[in-house]
Amino acid sequence: MQDIYSYIDENKEVYIQWLRELCQIPSVAAQNRGMEEAANKVISYLKELNGETKLVQTSGFPVVYGKINGKISKTLSFYNHYDVQPEDPNDLWDYPAFEGVIDGGKMFARGVADNKGNLVARLAAVHAYQQVRKELPLTVKFIVEGEEEIGSIHLEEFSEVHQDLIKADGCIWEFGYRNADGRQQISLGVKGMAYVELVCKGANTDMHSANAAVIENPAWKLLWALNSIKDQFEHVKIEGFYDDVLNLTEEENVAIQQLIYSEEEMLAGLELNSFLLDVKGNQLKERLIFHPTCNICGITSGYTGEGSKTVLPSEARVKLDFRLVPNQDPHKIVSLLRKHLDKHGHQDIEIIEMGLEKPAKTPLKNPLAESIIKSSKELTGMDPTVMPMSPGTGPMYILCQKYGIPSVSVGVGHFESNNHAPNENIFIEDFIEGIKLISTVIDDYANR
Amino acid sequence: MQDIYSYIDENKEVYIQWLRELCQIPSVAAQNRGMEEAANKVISYLKELNGETKLVQTSGFPVVYGKINGKISKTLSFYNHYDVQPEDPNDLWDYPAFEGVIDGGKMFARGVADNKGNLVARLAAVHAYQQVRKELPLTVKFIVEGEEEIGSIHLEEFSEVHQDLIKADGCIWEFGYRNADGRQQISLGVKGMAYVELVCKGANTDMHSANAAVIENPAWKLLWALNSIKDQFEHVKIEGFYDDVLNLTEEENVAIQQLIYSEEEMLAGLELNSFLLDVKGNQLKERLIFHPTCNICGITSGYTGEGSKTVLPSEARVKLDFRLVPNQDPHKIVSLLRKHLDKHGHQDIEIIEMGLEKPAKTPLKNPLAESIIKSSKELTGMDPTVMPMSPGTGPMYILCQKYGIPSVSVGVGHFESNNHAPNENIFIEDFIEGIKLISTVIDDYANR
Structure with a gap:
């Protein structure tokens, strides 16, 4: 993969610029600001990939769809969204919310972590792969909705009408973070x-x-x-x-034990003395994820x-x-x-x-998760943290498990990305690493 | 008393006009509207009584004080207020809230029942007595505050600083109503x-x-x-x-039994099927008044x-x-x-x-209550209803019981006067009867 990694490093300013331009569009679905512009920007990037792309109308904001055929029909899909949370309260931001200022190695913008950084990293990974190797080893699809931050209210309607568009062998979900210890966190459900x-x-x-x-x-x-x-x-x-x-499986118990949760930092940040019912350690992690x-x-x-x-x-x-x-x-x-x-x-x-x-869960043992875990370890030199579930919620079931599609979350945010809060940010280094990770997964998953 | 009653009947248009003019001043303490004008209007009526009158400053709206000396130093005081509740919602009024329109035998205005009607009836009673008999048989005092509808927030300050002004042998409290069965309701506490x-x-x-x-x-x-x-x-x-x-006294138990409470009308008006815990009858009345x-x-x-x-x-x-x-x-x-x-x-x-x-209660057996009960019966031909307590709250303790002054509530409102609500009203007939009642009490109480 060194050829592709080198290409990414040499062209990183291009991809950073892609991200900055998307972050400069204030696509706040709740306030119907910049939505059409953001959708068109995503389409313009998809066109750079020489794939099929279209804006699919729903009763709400449209879904941006893209498909790039590869050597085989096996398909990896990416679920993302082009809408963001409102940026207020504005006075708590150290940088303008819609400029994409880079400072101290981080880009600051509403939506840069949730989830424009992930979306652009995935687009860039496909682009870099194509530039170096000409053809993708498998087929990829992009499903980019515009209503994630307002409850994905028309996504079930979309998925039912367009089952052909969402069909895939595996789906990489919209979010993902790096832990305090530097490991990538991979999660398998919501x-x-x-x-x-x-x-x-x-x-x-x-x-x-x-x-x-x-x-x-x-x-x-x-x-x-x-x-x-x-x-x-x-x-x-x-x-x-x-x-x-369900009772926890043995694998899930192991995953809980391996999970890192920075209890003291969390309590200090919230000015609290203890967690609910004074839970700690594995008990705390189990509550957060499985209760x-x-x-x-x-x-x-x-x-x-x-x-x-x-x-x-x-x-x-x-x-x-x-x-x-x-x-x-x-x-x-x-x-x-x-x-x-x-x-x-x-x-x-x-x-x-x-x-x-509905809740959604992909088993720990499945080819896409295995491919991502292996790729992350190869790229970073560290085993990623695997969360069997995320404590959050999302429309995973109606896009994936309902149709038997396994789904895995991995992305370019980190544990202090401030999603939904002022000074939302990602590290530029994580963004570049994220592009490399997805290009590696594209290469690896094709052969599983 | 027929001489005084006749005078009141012959001059009723004067007293109605006094009431109308006071009701035309929108003295809403919560919104600081018309407060000075209302206080001055009360002072102008007190001046008609040829007594001592002054505006006593507090940290809030001033208290109007009046004292008219009579044949003896025994003193009957009246506690009232010149402020009213806000009139909104305006669109639910059938008449302007600050005009004092008379229709169907009732005057409609914000504050006419709570409690400008009572205040003017008491002023008019003193006036009529003086016109007919020249001198009052006892001394009367008026304590008319401007903050009752905002919690009487400076009344304790007033009462502590001006204990000499509030000193009296008995106090007639600000509110009072006629029941559905036509009897006057007298209450002895809050x-x-x-x-x-x-x-x-x-x-x-x-x-x-x-x-x-x-x-x-x-x-x-x-x-x-x-x-x-x-x-x-x-x-x-x-x-x-x-x-x-305290346990209920035998007298209080009897009073509860005699009390009339229109359960069905109340439930129908509120669109409810039952009272709290399905209480009825004496149990309901006891809860309302003594719990x-x-x-x-x-x-x-x-x-x-x-x-x-x-x-x-x-x-x-x-x-x-x-x-x-x-x-x-x-x-x-x-x-x-x-x-x-x-x-x-x-x-x-x-x-x-x-x-x-603090709660406040005057014993059923006391000269002022006895005087009012007797006067009411003489005037109306019916025994009044005696409530040992009112379910409401007021600054009675700090003006009366704290200084050993018994207090009794009686007034010119009725059970559908709509206090604090749109279309607040009193019957003109009740107002005239209220003037006669107070003049009778002045006469009777002097000799007890």
Whole structure:
């Protein structure tokens, strides 16, 4: 691979410029800014690869599709997105959010880590391979959506209508990071999600709180309902909630033990004294990766402004996200929640579904993961860290596992990339290494 | 008293005009509108009574004070306020909020029931008595504050500095209503209040909710703390909370039984099927009047806007009002709450005190109450309803019981006066009757 690596090193300014230009487009899906421009920029790069490329319309922002045929029909796909999170709060950025300033070996920009750096590294890897070896050893596909940061709301529609486009032998997922110890982190799955809002109503109007002696308060009622859902030991008390959770395999246990998690740095950064339930070490890592959660994202009722107001509220609302693990099913979880509320006398608490995603997991032993692990070790001289699952969520199931496609995450971010936060950044060195890694995987995976 | 009653009837248009003019001043303390104008208007009426009158400065809006000497030094005082609640929402009013339109025998205006109608009726009673009999049989005082609707925040300061001004043998309190059955309602006390905000903090920043598996969520923590404070049977679980609550006296039990509460109309108006814990009848009335409460006025944490956001909040807040009954002490209740939270592992939940008021109660058997009950019966031909306490709260203790002054509430509102709400109103007939009642009490109380 030295010929390709040399080409990448000699042309690195070209690829850095590709990345900078894409980062200069403020493609914030939530605010409908720069979306068409970003999609067209990705298409222009795909055209440099002499492949088939098109903008596939959906009911929302379009998906950029690209396919470059190689020597064999075996296909490696890349799932990425051209949209980014909003950049605010602007005053906490040390550099403009949409310029792509390089300082201290890092490029700073909203989206540079999540996930324009990964997208451009993959485009560049294909480009460099072609420049040196003329033809790719296998076929590659790019699926680049525009709604990842707003919940991939039309991606299932896309995948169902265009099953032919997403068909592949393996998929490299959008995110990936380097750990504090310098190793690349590879992950093989994502948690699922059941996001619901619970609405509890009382009288038809807010009342003077003197009436609290005789009129039910929906905030208290909602609170008691929530208390029945999870106890102080973080145990979800919905009957059947844990029934479908798989036991960890021996391989997964080993992976947990090998995983590096910088506990002290994390606590210091958050100004906390301990983790939840005082967990540490392997127990902490296992919770983070393999435990389902029930989290209050937001709760509101009554008067929440400055000062005091003596009011008996007429309504209370809570937003809950359940992060789910294989093989929990979000539809089943919502149905169990309904049963639970009914059983506890809360038939009148309404459940509004606000986003259901299945968890997804690729087995540790599969040709794509093996190819990436081997390529990472060859390139960096270190074994990568393998996470059997990521604690986050994404539309992996509807693009990959639903159609039997294994998926693996690896990328050019690092543990302090500040995704979704001010001063988002990647190291230029990681970006170049990421281009080399993908070109190596293209070469290696073709022969597995 | 027929001579005075006749004078009142013959001059009722004068007194209605007094009321209308005061109601036309939008004296909203919370918005600092029309406050000086309203205070001056009250002073101009007091000057008609040929008494001593002055504007007493406080750190907030001034108190209007008036004193009219009578044949004896025995003193009856009137506590009122010249401020009103904000009038919004404007679009729900059938008449302008600050015109004093009369329609169907009622005057409609913000503050006409709470409590400009009572204030003007008392001024008019003194005026009519003087016109007919020249000299009052006893001395009367007016204490008219400007901050009742914003928590009487400087009234304790006023009362401590001006103990000479508030000194009296009995005090007629600001509010009072006629029941659905036409009887006047007399009440002899108010609940106390401990209004607190609880603040629970987590990490120093909102986080991606994937971290909920290992980082504590302050919303859940606050919720479990609240759950430890009150159970689903509405029992407050703070150790010692009920220790100082007095048993009902035989007289109070009788008063509860005699009290009229229109359960069906109340439920229909609120579109509810039942009261809290399905209470009815005497049990309902006893709860309303004699039970302390722990009410959630407002709760907030995390993302409460439209749609979904997967966030682990860094803070959660709740506003609680405890309505207290004799002899509970709000300072002691806050201290018990602190101990309770500490004992349940919530040392890090902060308590912010936002308003502490002691409950106040005047015994059923006292000369002022007896005088009002007798006068009401003589005037209306019906026994009034006597409420040993009101479910509401007010600064009664700091003006009356603290200095041994008995206090009784009676006034010109009715059960559908819509205090604090659109279309606030009183019946003109009740207003005229209220003037007659106060003139009768002045006459009767002088001889007790």
